Amino acid sequence: MTGTIKNSYHSEFYEYPDFFARFYDLIYHQVRDGVDNQFFLEKIKNTSGKVLEVGTGTGRLFTEALKKGADIYGIDLSPAMLDILRAKLSSDQQCRISLQNIVDFRSDFKYDLIIAPFRVLMHLTKKEDQLKALRNVYDHLNPGGEFIFDTFIPDLKMLISGIEGVKDFEAEFEPGNRISRTVTSKPDLINQTLNLVFVIEWNEGEQHYKKEWRSIMRYFFRFELEHLVERSPFESYNIAGDFSGNGLTNDSKEFVVTCIRDR
Numbered sequence: 001m002t003g004t005i006k007n008s009y010h011s012e013f014y015e016y017p018d019f020f021a022r023f024y025d026l027i028y029h030q031v032r033d034g035v036d037n038q039f040f041l042e043k044i045k046n047t048s049g050k051v052l053e054v055g056t057g058t059g060r061l062f063t064e065a066l067k068k069g070a071d072i073y074g075i076d077l078s079p080a081m082l083d084i085l086r087a088k089l090s091s092d093q094q095c096r097i098s099l100q101n102i103v104d105f106r107s108d109f110k111y112d113l114i115i116a117p118f119r120v121l122m123h124l125t126k127k128e129d130q131l132k133a134l135r136n137v138y139d140h141l142n143p144g145g146e147f148i149f150d151t152f153i154p155d156l157k158m159l160i161s162g163i164e165g166v167k168d169f170e171a172e173f174e175p176g177n178r179i180s181r182t183v184t185s186k187p188d189l190i191n192q193t194l195n196l197v198f199v200i201e202w203n204e205g206e207q208h209y210k211k212e213w214r215s216i217m218r219y220f221f222r223f224e225l226e227h228l229v230e231r232s233p234f235e236s237y238n239i240a241g242d243f244s245g246n247g248l249t250n251d252s253k254e255f256v257v258t259c260i261r262d263r
Helices: 018-022 024-031 037-045 062-067 079-088 127-139 156-161 222-230
Strands: 051-054 072-076 097-099 111-116 141-152 163-174 177-188 193-204 207-218 236-240 254-260
Touching: 018 024, 018 079, 018 193, 018 207, 024 079, 024 163, 024 177, 037 062, 037 111, 037 141, 051 062, 062 072, 062 079, 072 079, 079 097, 127 141, 127 222, 127 254, 156 177, 163 193, 222 236, 222 254
Parallel strands: 051 072, 051 111, 072 097, 111 141
Antiparallel strands: 141 254, 163 177, 177 193, 193 207, 236 254
């Protein structure tokens, strides 16, 4: 296989340290599977041409799509996450993934579907990068191609109060060894970001470990998303309120955005 995605990235976009990547599958197969995986896998299945997944991570969606015969490629900005994904792939398939960022990735291919699942665009805190990302994705789509991404709909009460040290995961990852994760989220209402602190604690026999990772995410409101997409080259788009395609209501929890390159 030749003509794969070119490797290039900016270090300031680095995400996910090695200890977080190590336990990512364990945590997010429980936290996220059943929410979005069926939706994205169906979209991939119904695409006859090439597919690009932005933010492949450790391959929660990517490996399943590849097993089902999809002509899928992937990029991620975390070396630690890609190391884990690469170990899951056969040597002839490893060229399908590369260390790149949505803002400026380059590929020899054009795609019929590009997806950015599980809050990828929320890691872009600057509007300039958000627009660059949309333009770059547009340039890598064939006419009629789709770009799908999701963000959560902000809970206004939580935005005001934040959360402090909430344990959202605990499990045994090996016989006798356990892991837990706590999350703190402090809102910055002026800059419209969430300052997140993840604390991972685990033991390996008698040894106890505790690591902390800090991250920032940008949250969006409906009309802000509409204005953002309308400033991009995409000719048409739709925003659903869930992964079943229902419209937005006061009970919706997700913005699921489908942008279409018509020309």
